[in-house]
Amino acid sequence: MMKFNNIQRYRQVKNRYRGSIIVHPIMTGGLVPESVQRILFDEGWIGVGYSACFDCIEGRSSLVSKPPISDFLSDIAEFYGGDRAEHTFGCRAAQFAVMKMISDFVNREGGRDYAKIVLVDPLCHYTTAVAAEVAGLKIVEPPHSGYPEYKVKPEDFQLKIEEVKEEHGKLPGLIAVTHVEPYYGNMNPVEEIGKIAEEYEIPYMVNAAYTAGVMPVNMRDMHADFLTVSAHKSMASLGPLGFLVTNYEWAKKIFSQSKIITEWSGRAFGKKIPNIFGCSIGGIPLISAMYSFPYVAERIKRWSEELEKTRWFIEEMEKMDDVMLIGERPHRHHLLHFETPIFWEISKHHKRRGFFLADEMIRKGIVGLHRGMSKHVKLSVYGLRWDDVKAVRDAFYEIAERYIKEFKIDIS
Amino acid sequence: MMKFNNIQRYRQVKNRYRGSIIVHPIMTGGLVPESVQRILFDEGWIGVGYSACFDCIEGRSSLVSKPPISDFLSDIAEFYGGDRAEHTFGCRAAQFAVMKMISDFVNREGGRDYAKIVLVDPLCHYTTAVAAEVAGLKIVEPPHSGYPEYKVKPEDFQLKIEEVKEEHGKLPGLIAVTHVEPYYGNMNPVEEIGKIAEEYEIPYMVNAAYTAGVMPVNMRDMHADFLTVSAHKSMASLGPLGFLVTNYEWAKKIFSQSKIITEWSGRAFGKKIPNIFGCSIGGIPLISAMYSFPYVAERIKRWSEELEKTRWFIEEMEKMDDVMLIGERPHRHHLLHFETPIFWEISKHHKRRGFFLADEMIRKGIVGLHRGMSKHVKLSVYGLRWDDVKAVRDAFYEIAERYIKEFKIDIS
Numbered sequence: 172m173m174k175f176n177n178i179q180r181y182r183q184v185k186n187r188y189r190g191s192i193i194v195h196p197i198m199t200g201g202l203v204p205e206s207v208q209r210i211l212f213d214e215g216w217i218g219v220g221y222s223a224c225f226d227c228i229e230g231r232s233s234l235v236s237k238p239p240i241s242d243f244l245s246d247i248a249e250f251y252g253g254d255r256a257e258h259t260f261g262c263r264a265a266q267f268a269v270m271k272m273i274s275d276f277v278n279r280e281g282g283r284d285y286a287k288i289v290l291v292d293p294l295c296h297y298t299t300a301v302a303a304e305v306a307g308l309k310i311v312e313p314p315h316s317g318y319p320e321y322k323v324k325p326e327d328f329q330l331k332i333e334e335v336k337e338e339h340g341k342l343p344g345l346i347a348v349t350h351v352e353p354y355y356g357n358m359n360p361v362e363e364i365g366k367i368a369e370e371y372e373i374p375y376m377v378n379a380a381y382t383a384g385v386m387p388v389n390m391r392d393m394h395a396d397f398l399t400v401s402a403h404k405s406m407a408s409l410g411p412l413g414f415l416v417t418n419y420e421w422a423k424k425i426f427s428q429s430k431i432i433t434e435w436s437g438r439a440f441g442k443k444i445p446n447i448f449g450c451s452i453g454g455i456p457l458i459s460a461m462y463s464f465p466y467v468a469e470r471i472k473r474w475s476e477e478l479e480k481t482r483w484f485i486e487e488m489e490k491m492d493d494v495m496l497i498g499e500r501p502h503r504h505h506l507l508h509f510e511t512p513i514f515w516e517i518s519k520h521h522k523r524r525g526f527f528l529a530d531e532m533i534r535k536g537i538v539g540l541h542r543g544m545s546k547h548v549k550l551s552v553y554g555l556r557w558d559d560v561k562a563v564r565d566a567f568y569e570i571a572e573r574y575i576k577e578f579k580i581d582i583s
Numbered sequence: 584m585m586k587f588n589n590i591q592r593y594r595q596v597k598n599r600y601r602g603s604i605i606v607h608p609i610m611t612g613g614l615v616p617e618s619v620q621r622i623l624f625d626e627g628w629i630g631v632g633y634s635a636c637f638d639c640i641e642g643r644s645s646l647v648s649k650p651p652i653s654d655f656l657s658d659i660a661e662f663y664g665g666d667r668a669e670h671t672f673g674c675r676a677a678q679f680a681v682m683k684m685i686s687d688f689v690n691r692e693g694g695r696d697y698a699k700i701v702l703v704d705p706l707c708h709y710t711t712a713v714a715a716e717v718a719g720l721k722i723v724e725p726p727h728s729g730y731p732e733y734k735v736k737p738e739d740f741q742l743k744i745e746e747v748k749e750e751h752g753k754l755p756g757l758i759a760v761t762h763v764e765p766y767y768g769n770m771n772p773v774e775e776i777g778k779i780a781e782e783y784e785i786p787y788m789v790n791a792a793y794t795a796g797v798m799p800v801n802m803r804d805m806h807a808d809f810l811t812v813s814a815h816k817s818m819a820s821l822g823p824l825g826f827l828v829t830n831y832e833w834a835k836k837i838f839s840q841s842k843i844i845t846e847w848s849g850r851a852f853g854k855k856i857p858n859i860f861g862c863s864i865g866g867i868p869l870i871s872a873m874y875s876f877p878y879v880a881e882r883i884k885r886w887s888e889e890l891e892k893t894r895w896f897i898e899e900m901e902k903m904d905d906v907m908l909i910g911e912r913p914h915r916h917h918l919l920h921f922e923t924p925i926f927w928e929i930s931k932h933h934k935r936r937g938f939f940l941a942d943e944m945i946r947k948g949i950v951g952l953h954r955g956m957s958k959h960v961k962l963s964v965y966g967l968r969w970d971d972v973k974a975v976r977d978a979f980y981e982i983a984e985r986y987i988k989e990f991k992i993d994i995s
Contacts, residue, residue, distance in 0.1 A: 297861055301860060409632055443709060
């Protein structure tokens with residue numbers, strides 16, 4: 172029998188970071204505006220698990236008109252330059268839907284020229300690899316340029332296509348490129364790769380998990396057939412929530428409705444979409460994304476200001492001894508990856524070892540550095556007020572100065 | 584270019600049912616206690632998409648110790664009589680994980696005696712059928728007894744196994760039974776079917792979406808290898824969230840970690856679990872389930888009171904002319920399905936046709952009847968205060984009386 176006290180303690184859990192400045196690169200685009208938090212609470216949307224399902228008539232959340240989810244999804248599609256959108260259990264589920272559909276498509280009518288292979292960028296997010304793994308697609312990658320910029324070239328995608336063609340006598344079934352990759356915040360040449368995909372007639376997916384909702388993103392300009400989006404990463408929304416946006420051509424295939432008929436009872440589930448598990452549930456994340464949408468549509472217009480802020484911050488960070496941004500220059504995204512030999516050096520003297528840096532930052536009210544890391548630092552100042560951006564910089568400066576002195580580190 | 588006003592209107596969306604009495608059978612077990620709603624807001628958990636990911640060190644939400652998610656999942660496993668649990672994107676994703684694993688297992692070492700067939704109960708939830716469809720498993724079903732009880736017999740499962748064995752020379756790869764089915768609220772003979780599964784050595788999944796969290800559920804007693812749970816349906820939690828609980832034996836297989844290695848860059852993602860898309864994200868639903876857990880653990884002890892309330896309500900409803908509960912008697916679950924010829928008759932005279940009933944109930948502050956339905960009514964009074972249960976009964980009575988009079992319906 173379970174101990175009563177053991178269960179009771181879950182009531183006492185506190186949010187240790189309430190009120191902190193958040194700099195975690197997967198979080199800064201997913202901060203929910205205070206007005207939205209307020210309305211989620213005040214309107215009672217967080218009072219029930221199936222928040223949006225009261226007026227579901229057809230049995231799929233994306234078809235619900237009260238609240239206006241079907242309109243919202245149409246607007247999302249248009250907003251990203253597509254024709255149709257479905258919400259999903261995060262961007263990972265959107266990617267899975269694409270890979271699953273491709274996996275089914277290959278070897279069938281219209282798909283015989285394609286192999287069960289997906290060509291991905293060499294710094295794709297792990298969810299892209301895992302989606303391929305689950306869908307039974309093999310991954311191939313072009314190279315990147317390595318340290319310190321890690322850039323990819325469109326022509327290397329073409330070479331890889333030719334290589335696959337030669338080896339398998341077939342084209343890759345899909346090209347999947349991360350718009351901005353999660354390691355260094357590099358923006359991939361998605362338009363150029365899109366043109367190559369178009370030439371070869373290979374279905375093309377762009378994973379915009381880190382961009383759609385923070386900067387202008389248009390899948391038509393990218394020549395993309397599928398855009399995968401993370402609402403909790405970049406659309407000021409609660410998680411888990413993603414969107415899969417596509418064009419009319421592919422919508423029929425990827426959003427095709429359930430065909431299974433149960434053997435004895437003869438039941439069919441015609442409104443359900445198997446690639447998104449039938450219905451992706453009208454939960455609180457979906458409601459939060461709807462409320463945040465006007466805010467998101469506004470904020471992407473200020474992307475150049477955000478970029479300016481980010482570049483200012485890079486300059487300030489690089490004033491510290493040997494601290495250097497890894498990834499492309501000029502930087503075109505708010506995800507920043509610095510190598511920080513000075514903090515690595517400090518960690519060797521510190522009794523908390525590599526943990527000291529995140530710890531000290533938390534003590535200064537700044538949260539989001541990966542615990543245990545000091546040799547490299549990944550962070551984002553996206554959406555922060557200038558005061559807070561400066562506070563983040565000052566915190567790094569102060570920590571460095573304090574320990575250089577304390578441990579008598581030679582920085583000459 | 585999108586119209587600005589068009590987007591702005593999402594700010595104005597209201598929850599039409601705030602403060603209503605909720606009787607939707609998929610919602611009554613998913614009502615979030617007010618104290619939990621309050622803390623989600625006050626502690627700032629709804630301030631960021633990745634609510635629980637600040638202190639993620641290993642890259643999977645189920646391994647996070649602050650907040651105590653890994654402990655919580657251990658407690659969930661124990662609570663349901665299993666050894667290990669992972670949280671999932673709803674019960675549907677938990678079911679998919681099971682089906683996917685079975686689909687991979689069949690035809691490999693240890694799985695050669697099994698066919699890509701899943702034996703399901705004939706009133707399983709659509710998500711079971713869709714999960715099979717996505718995982719590439721064929722569905723077979725034993726019969727039910729039909730109108731008015733729709734019951735299934737354990738021996739029919741055995742007959743079906745024998746039938747599959749004869750036809751395919753192999754056993755079904757999985758038996759998947761809905762603990763309480765979603766059409767009539769019948770409790771299936773899961774223990775007896777479990778014994779049969781054990782005898783034949785067929786992996787056995789029980790879908791407890793409608794029961795785990797409202798009544799005592801123990802997968803060991805059911806002889807189940809997998810228990811799938813819906814937190815937003817039955818654990819007083821926000822959605823989408825589910826749990827997949829299993830024993831040590833199967834945990835290794837179903838929660839096996841990613842094996843993919845990216846071709847050129849050689850990256851591996853060893854902590855990620857492909858069957859649940861790597862990591863199921865530490866979002867607000869997970870936090871809400873953690874806070875609600877003490878409440879859920881308490882409320883299941885009062886299940887017999889809930890059943891009493893439900894049975895009282897059935898009696899009261901059946902006092903109306905020809906209204907009759909469909910499904911088993913005595914009824915053992917709060918999901919109720921009545922045939923209501925009197926409301927069907929009224930609908931023929933009413934200008935709103937079948938929509939009148941849900942409309943009228945909403946006007947009386949009661950929400951959750953399926954819009955458009957009047958011949959049958961599905962609802963639940965689970966968790967309602969007695970005052971509210973009586974108010975629901977009275978509302979049905981009043982609507983019937985009013986229109987019998989107004990349309991001069993002959994009820995003799």
